[in-house]
Amino acid sequence: MSDKDTDVGRSSGGRPRRVIGTPRPTETQYLLGDDEGAAGPPATPRAERDEDPKKIKKAERVVAFFFGLSLLGSIGFVAAYIAFPVSGMAETALSNRWLGLSMAAAFLGVACGGTYWVRRVMAPRELVEEIHPMPSSVEERRDVVEYFDQGTADSRFLRRPLLRRALLAALVPLGIAPLVLFRDLGPLPGTVLRHTAWKKGMRLVVEGSGRHVRASDLAWPGSYITVIPEGFEHDLEALAKATVMLIKMRPEDLHLPPDKMAWTVDGIIAYSKICTHVGCPAGLYEQQTHRILCPCHQSTFDASRAAEVIFGPATRPLPQLPIGVDSEGYLIALSDFHEPVGPSFWERG
Amino acid sequence: MTPRTSPTRRLIGGTGTYIDERFGSANFVTRSLRKLFPDHWAFLLGEIALYSFVVLLLTGTFLSFFFEPSAEHVTYNGSYENLQGVEMSAAYASTLHISFDVRGGLLMRQIHHWSAIIFIAGIMVHMLRVFFTGAFRKPRELNWVIGVTMFILAFANGFIGYGLPDDLLSGIGLKITQGMAIGIPVVGTYVSFFLFGGEFPGTLLIPRFYILHVLLIPGILLALITAHVVIMWYQKHGNFARKRSTEKTVVGAPFYPYFVAKTGSFFMFVFGVTALMGALVQINPIWLYGPYNPAQITADSQSDFYFGFLEGAVRLMPAWEYSALGHTLTLSIVIPALVIPGLLFTVLLLYPFIEQWVTGDKRHHQLLDRPRNAPTRTGFGMAGVVFYGVLWAAAGNDLFATTFDIPLFATTWFFRIALFVGPVIAFVVAKRVCLGLQRRDRELLEHGVESGIIKRLPSGEFIEVTETPSEEAQAHLEGKKEIPQIALPARDDGGVPAPHSRGVRAKLRAALNRLYTRDEIEVVPAEHHRGEHGEAEHRELSSTE
Numbered sequence: 062m063s064d065k066d067t068d069v070g071r072s073s074g075g076r077p078r079r080v081i082g083t084p085r086p087t088e089t090q091y092l093l094g095d096d097e098g099a100a101g102p103p104a105t106p107r108a109e110r111d112e113d114p115k116k117i118k119k120a121e122r123v124v125a126f127f128f129g130l131s132l133l134g135s136i137g138f139v140a141a142y143i144a145f146p147v148s149g150m151a152e153t154a155l156s157n158r159w160l161g162l163s164m165a166a167a168f169l170g171v172a173c174g175g176t177y178w179v180r181r182v183m184a185p186r187e188l189v190e191e192i193h194p195m196p197s198s199v200e201e202r203r204d205v206v207e208y209f210d211q212g213t214a215d216s217r218f219l220r221r222p223l224l225r226r227a228l229l230a231a232l233v234p235l236g237i238a239p240l241v242l243f244r245d246l247g248p249l250p251g252t253v254l255r256h257t258a259w260k261k262g263m264r265l266v267v268e269g270s271g272r273h274v275r276a277s278d279l280a281w282p283g284s285y286i287t288v289i290p291e292g293f294e295h296d297l298e299a300l301a302k303a304t305v306m307l308i309k310m311r312p313e314d315l316h317l318p319p320d321k322m323a324w325t326v327d328g329i330i331a332y333s334k335i336c337t338h339v340g341c342p343a344g345l346y347e348q349q350t351h352r353i354l355c356p357c358h359q360s361t362f363d364a365s366r367a368a369e370v371i372f373g374p375a376t377r378p379l380p381q382l383p384i385g386v387d388s389e390g391y392l393i394a395l396s397d398f399h400e401p402v403g404p405s406f407w408e409r410g
Numbered sequence: 411m412t413p414r415t416s417p418t419r420r421l422i423g424g425t426g427t428y429i430d431e432r433f434g435s436a437n438f439v440t441r442s443l444r445k446l447f448p449d450h451w452a453f454l455l456g457e458i459a460l461y462s463f464v465v466l467l468l469t470g471t472f473l474s475f476f477f478e479p480s481a482e483h484v485t486y487n488g489s490y491e492n493l494q495g496v497e498m499s500a501a502y503a504s505t506l507h508i509s510f511d512v513r514g515g516l517l518m519r520q521i522h523h524w525s526a527i528i529f530i531a532g533i534m535v536h537m538l539r540v541f542f543t544g545a546f547r548k549p550r551e552l553n554w555v556i557g558v559t560m561f562i563l564a565f566a567n568g569f570i571g572y573g574l575p576d577d578l579l580s581g582i583g584l585k586i587t588q589g590m591a592i593g594i595p596v597v598g599t600y601v602s603f604f605l606f607g608g609e610f611p612g613t614l615l616i617p618r619f620y621i622l623h624v625l626l627i628p629g630i631l632l633a634l635i636t637a638h639v640v641i642m643w644y645q646k647h648g649n650f651a652r653k654r655s656t657e658k659t660v661v662g663a664p665f666y667p668y669f670v671a672k673t674g675s676f677f678m679f680v681f682g683v684t685a686l687m688g689a690l691v692q693i694n695p696i697w698l699y700g701p702y703n704p705a706q707i708t709a710d711s712q713s714d715f716y717f718g719f720l721e722g723a724v725r726l727m728p729a730w731e732y733s734a735l736g737h738t739l740t741l742s743i744v745i746p747a748l749v750i751p752g753l754l755f756t757v758l759l760l761y762p763f764i765e766q767w768v769t770g771d772k773r774h775h776q777l778l779d780r781p782r783n784a785p786t787r788t789g790f791g792m793a794g795v796v797f798y799g800v801l802w803a804a805a806g807n808d809l810f811a812t813t814f815d816i817p818l819f820a821t822t823w824f825f826r827i828a829l830f831v832g833p834v835i836a837f838v839v840a841k842r843v844c845l846g847l848q849r850r851d852r853e854l855l856e857h858g859v860e861s862g863i864i865k866r867l868p869s870g871e872f873i874e875v876t877e878t879p880s881e882e883a884q885a886h887l888e889g890k891k892e893i894p895q896i897a898l899p900a901r902d903d904g905g906v907p908a909p910h911s912r913g914v915r916a917k918l919r920a921a922l923n924r925l926y927t928r929d930e931i932e933v934v935p936a937e938h939h940r941g942e943h944g945e946a947e948h949r950e951l952s953s954t955e
């Protein structure tokens with residue numbers, strides 16, 4: 062029975078008043094104590110109507126119907142397993158649907174049948190039981206203390222300091238020594254996070270296709286591609302730091318200090334694609350506003366002004382990769398980044 | 411056994427004798443079979459969590475027969491055409507294999523993921539129920555601590571599981587984690603290098619995560635769940651005040667056959683619902699995201715709901731960072747990634763002890779509080795809920811911005827302000843509502859229930875006839891227990907503060923206690939009121955129709 066809406070004022074025989082949140086009055090049986098002999102009076106059904114054999118019979122049929130449904134579900138499940146192969150998208154979707162639906166029917170059939178059985182077929186019974194206080198008696202507790210005391214005395218642990226200290230000296234390292242085993246979980250960070258795969262003269266290749274890049278490939282202001290260092294196309298550790306975006310802008314739109322201006326080619330500027338917030342690839346470029354947006358937490362950088370942060374939780378600009386052109390006209394790196402890429406870390410300084 | 415043997419008697423008698431001769435357990439078994447379970451819808455919430463964990467164990471075991479926890483590069487040649495010939499990790503390839511080449515594999519994956527979500531949501535709602543009804547009070551504090559520990563572990567395991575398939579989204583999730591890890595002061599880079607076995611992403615993380623996900627954390631959870639249920643069984647389930655349901659007695663249906671049948675059905679129900687969701691509602695379609703590649707990103711990543719509050723915290727944080735003496739302290743990471751979850755979980759873990767310290771309430775509680783009867787606690791809880799909710803909603807600040815066409819800047823600032831103002835408002839409102847409801851209860855007890863019947867008195871005055879609430883209802887309404895007030899600063903005869911009320915801690919405690927017990931409404935049992943207001947007339951009125 063639910064506690065949701067219940068009769069409050071039936072005393073006068075008038076229309077029952079309902080007050081949300083108060084329990085329904087029930088006739089309750091007692092079951093005093095929970096030791097064997099003291100079982101309460103034999104339980105009697107709560108109300109006559111609940112004993113109506115016709116009603117019970119009807120309810121029994123409903124329960125049987127649900128259990129039957131469950132049986133059908135199980136048969137359907139085996140049938141669907143045999144009937145529907147998986148492979149392509151469509152076949153898999155079909156198999157998934159029928160396997161799942163028949164399985165759900167099998168479980169929900171038992172669930173509904175079982176619930177109906179409890180509510181409509183089982184003789185309703187609500188019992189009352191006394192709760193014994195949790196704490197033990199004072200004597201019982203004293204016994205524990207006394208026994209423990211005696212045991213400690215018998216062991217002579219407190220009286221023998223050498224034994225005590227030696228045991229401590231043995232046990233403490235036993236707990237601590239294994240910690241050294243964790244040392245080889247990984248190498249020490251060293252200065253690895255300060256460097257990327259880029260080196261002087263290394264060609265830029267397009268991520269995905271592996272093509273070399275010429276300045277003329279980014280002919281139009283607003284062009285944007287992702288490039289990676291040649292030879293590291295399959296090196297995930299390298300890519301996680303060295304991925305770069307190339308953006309072509311009108312030279313007059315670029316507002317950079319002269320030294321950084323020298324790192325661009327024809328209005329093409331290379332920024333680290335690794336967001337300085339927590340390291341997502343900052344992949345969205347809005348050409349009208351020259352904004353680079355990181356989709357992870359919306360840090361926004363101004364590509365025309367050295368990728369300064371203009372919004373969001375990132376704390377520093379995206380580092381710029383110095384690029385130039387080699388003798389064959391391909392874009393190359395002039396050096397590694399001049400500062401660590403990606404998120405800040407304690408030793409970064 | 412009696413000669414007149416029913417089939418059950420024969421069955422149970424046989425096995426029973428076998429077991430009893432070896433363990434002598436008849437007494438214990440009868441007591442257990444007869445154990446009473448109080449009935450209330452809110453008591454099912456814990457069972458949702460329990461049974462979805464079972465579903466997770468079963469489906470997860472099936473998945474582990476096929477899943478290959480390895481970052482080794484392979485070229486995919488399975489049934490899913492769009493990715494044939496693509497290079498990927500063995501983990502991702504085997505997840506595709508489970509989805510497209512194993513019959514029922516996709517279903518198991520989807521059920522596993524849905525039940526993970528239901529598991530964590532179930533824990534959260536169950537925890538709220540326990541909080542708002544004060545079920546964590548003595549003697550159940552330790553079970554609360556176990557519960558919060560399980561919550562943290564479930565959360566962690568969901569996160570780890572999300573990282574296993576090595577699709578683009580799970581990889582981005584790991585990258586974000588690594589980016590946060592290196593931001594931890596002093597030890598951050600070491601944590602990251604030890605976790606990943608070197609640089610991100612490396613090849614060690616997936617197998618390491620796997621063993622945590624399928625063995626270590628589920629093993630600990632299983633042990634804690636067992637402890638949780640055994641303790642609950644032993645201490646008896648708390649219940650709401652009713653006529654026969656008091657601090658000394660518990661009302662309910664016995665374990666056998668009622669609770670067995672009910673809870674068994676409920677288990678089937680949880681499994682059925684997760685199966686239904688697995689059949690009809692797509693979740694984590696990893697084949698659409700593609701394999702993880704550190705150079706790529708998708709704009710519309712959508713993580714599981716329970717990461718939301720962390721993500722929101724990260725988004726709301728201003729870009730605070732300080733560098734000095736060659737070191738960098740990145741508060742914009744430390745606060746949302748460490749301080750906020752640390753604070754949330756610590757307060758959750760310690761709440762029963764904090765409240766006990768403030769109220770000095772060391773009584774043994776069998777009866778649950780109705781939330782209205784503990785207004786300060788309810789207010790505090792609602793403040794917590796709102797704080798969490800604002801963080802959670804803030805994870806969608808870009809969605810709000812695009813949907814309602816407002817600048818991101820505005821939504822972010824809205825959430826920043828709401829994070830501080832919202833909980834205060836929630837506290838005040840919830841507390842007021844509780845007090846209002848308490849007054850209403852008190853009125854019901856004092857004046858009875860309005861019957862809708864108007865009577866004209868001989869004097870010509872019209873009054874509405876009220877009826878006495880039934881005993882059941884009365885017991886429920888009177889179930890409120892006084893919250894102890896600590897009278898401080900107590901002074902002895904000479905006007906010197908008593909020793910226990912001196913010192914900062916004692917003053918703080920006294921102040922908190924005053925805050926907690928302010929606006930207390932006294933509970934007066936119904937007999938009192940009727941005595942005062944003239945029972946005779948009341949009776950007379952209510953019997954007139």
Ligand code: HEM
Nearest residue numbers: 467470471473474477523526567568571572575624628694
């Ligand atoms: C605390 C309970 C658990 C939670 C919250 C949980 C959660 C998750 C989640 C969210 C995933 C990602 C699934 C996807 O969409 O692909 C996952 C994957 C997985 N889980 Fe669990 N899990 C739990 C327990 C287990 C257990 C006990 C096992 C094994 C005995 C297991 C085995 C697996 C396996 C093999 C995968 C990878 C397969 C795949 O991605 O399809 N999980 N888990």
Ligand code: FES
Nearest residue numbers: 336338339355358
């Ligand atoms: S990782 Fe780019 S904003 Fe967070």
